[in-house]
Amino acid sequence: MPGRDDDQLVGTFPYIPKQERAQKKREALLESGRFLFLKNGYEQTTAKDIASHAGVATGTFYRYFNDKRQLLLSIFGDQLEKLLPPVPDWFKKNPELFLASLLDKHYKRLNEIGIDRVIPELLPKDPELSEVISEARRNLHARIRSGLVLAQEKGLTWKDLDLDTVTWAIILIIEHGRKKVDSSEEPLDLLNMAKVICRLVFSPDVLTNFPQEAYEEE
Structure with a gap:
């Protein structure tokens, strides 16, 4: 799983879980990614950093996202028009x-x-x-x-x-x-x-x- 962060950003969106508990974990990862990208910069932020800040294991991160680029794409989602x-x-x-x-x-x-x-x-x-x-x-x-x-x-x-x-x-x-x-x-x-x-x-x-x-x- 390490090394996926070098993949291209644009691609398919990850699977969105239906269970409330899983959705909360995913949202925590998204918010942690957004916070760390803004604080430290995209290149200096790793999937492990995002997982740690969200209070979950690194393996949990990869359950929802292939890499940090896919997470960033999810943050963009429908936000691009708003930017x-x-x-x-x-x-x-x-x-x-x-x-x-x-x-x-x-x-x-x-x-x-x-x-x-x-x-x-x-x-x-x-x-x-x-x-x-x-x-x-x-x-x-x-x-x-x-x-x-x-x-x-x-x-x-x-x-x-x-x-x-x-x-x-x-x-x-x-x-x-x-x-x-x-x-x-x-x-x-x-x-x-x-x-x-x-x-x-x-x-x-x-x-x-x-x-x-x-x-x-x-």
């Missing part, structure tokens, strides 16, 4: 305030999940995982660009706007938002971030027509 930047809605009464509310939810969700901080460590060594994430980002790009096309057709955007470039700029601004906190130790001003993004899209005359009341969920 991606939100899609702005340019047709809200105030796109700036609406986007700021989306960003607030997005960054809170990232902090809760945490596992996105492990991704940069893995991508150079896991081409299959890299392709999975790249495909997800391409789909995100298409969704954001589709909204920009509609906004452009309605005459809301800059007339000479390069939609592909602006779409990638929006994604990069949101993806790297937390680096500002890490470097400056200042909290993110989400409304100002949303305003910067909207100024990439809208001309000044459009921006002046936005209502300034606080955004409320519709």
